[in-house]
Amino acid sequence: MKAKYYLYRILSVILMVLLSYIIHALAEILWLKYADDIIWYNHLGIGMCALHPIFQYTILILGIIGGFFIGKVWWRIVYIEKRHWRFKKDKN
Numbered sequence: 001m002k003a004k005y006y007l008y009r010i011l012s013v014i015l016m017v018l019l020s021y022i023i024h025a026l027a028e029i030l031w032l033k034y035a036d037d038i039i040w041y042n043h044l045g046i047g048m049c050a051l052h053p054i055f056q057y058t059i060l061i062l063g064i065i066g067g068f069f070i071g072k073v074w075w076r077i078v079y080i081e082k083r084h085w086r087f088k089k090d091k092n
Helices: 002-034 053-080
Strands: 041-043 047-049
Touching: 002 053, 041 053
Parallel strands: none
Antiparallel strands: 041 047
């Protein structure tokens, strides 16, 4: 059960990191659309980005922390409290 727990938490973090990259892309699109003067920054050592590195790292760190806590909360809801569709009891 511990392996399942850790896999669930790791996959939650990966999901939130991927969602944070989507948010990063949308923020950069808006920034490029409305900015007058664009300064290009190095993005995590692999490319160029118009957002300041503080915003880049903040979005990434929030994705990691959010994934950690979302995994913790949903593990409790699904596997400990069993509050999901598979365990609903008939009211009849």
